């Protein structure tokens with residue numbers, strides 16, 4: 001992991017909903033392209049912030065409040081809402097007092113919606129340079145935000161950067177510079193992607209000039225596309241050009257099944273290179289998944305301290321002799337709602353990798369021939385039948401959490417080395433039966449070992 005890129009820092013929220021900081025930098029380092037008035041930052045950058053957006057109508061106040069609260073409870077640091085109509089910005093006056101997370105108004109086409117949202121008490125504005133580009137209108141929004149100390153995200157999207165009739169011509173002109181320097185995105189279509197990259201950066205430059213002329217720097221920027229390689233290229237480029245914090249995202253990434261791959265492919269590379277201060281993973285699905293997967297990405301990269309359980313499970317293979325898939329899902333569902341401390345729980349299919357993972361986990365089970373041996377920090381606490389594994393494992397997790405919170409045990413402490421049981425003995429893992437070809441499969445399994 002490379003260290004985070006130093007940026008300016010923006011702040012949103014208030015004492016009631018909480019103050020969220022985005023970006024920042026080391027005290028001695030300044031961004032190479034920092035504008036002369038960029039203040040040096042005290043301390044390191046803020047943790048990478050996970051955002052999402054509501055899927056329902058903002059003017060449906062009761063449902064909108066419920067959705068925002070549900071997303072905040074799942075761990076969203078910031079929630080964005082659409083405000084296409086006056087009734088949506090009006091609704092914010094009633095919504096904001098009922099929620100406990102900073103809210104961003106997503107504004108397109110009508111700059112008045114931004115002004116109304118500011119008056120309604122929103123905590124940040126998102127503007128799209130592709131559809132609000134009248135200089136006087138942008139200036140009005142800047143002045144309104146400045147008066148209330150609200151930041152603005154300038155978010156360009158591939159799909160809406162310029163009037164469509166001019167797009168091709170300008171793309172070719174602006175892309176010439178990047179054509180030589182970019183090779184990753186687009187594969188054989190690198191030239192086309194270079195044009196697009198030039199176009200989006202030019203749009204950002206033009207737009208940010210309006211803000212600089214107004215001496216407004218409470219800005220976060222984004223440049224999204226549905227192409228993961230292109231997202232990697234454009235954020236790498238803008239991270240060198242601007243010292244504003246960056247909001248990462250792959251837009252229109254599709255359903256979760258494919259959108260997760262697109263998003264993680266682009267975002268994890270950028271984050272490992274220290275690029276990115278806040279992100280949204282976008283799915284054509286319930287936004288709760290955007291929050292869960294965004295947080296999981298942060299945890300996986302060690303960019304955020306995990307809240308709740310870290311569940312490890314084996315993929316299963318031809319050695320499995322319990323219904324591990326069902327067990328893992330049942331364990332996950334219960335622990336996701338009940339466990340508050342970042343304990344590590346391992347659910348393993350057999351003795352091959354079970355003892356190793358159990359040693360590194362706070363609570364663990366590894367299964368054998370329709371049985372499971374349960375460990376707590378390396379100490380064996382039970383050997384139970386398959387139908388008793390779930391309840392006993394959950395009980396051990398709950399007890400362990402209580403002991404952690406009472407200060408009796410520490411997370412990650414291992415008390416003893418695990419001595420693996422005899423594979424054909426008490427656990428009956430069945431290696432002898434496997435060798436003799438007599439194992440009865442109890443579930444559909446995947447190919448390959450742990």
Ligand code: SF4
Nearest residue numbers: 314316317349350450
């Ligand atoms: S060998 Fe690995 S994948 Fe197969 S059941 Fe055992 S632990 Fe699971």
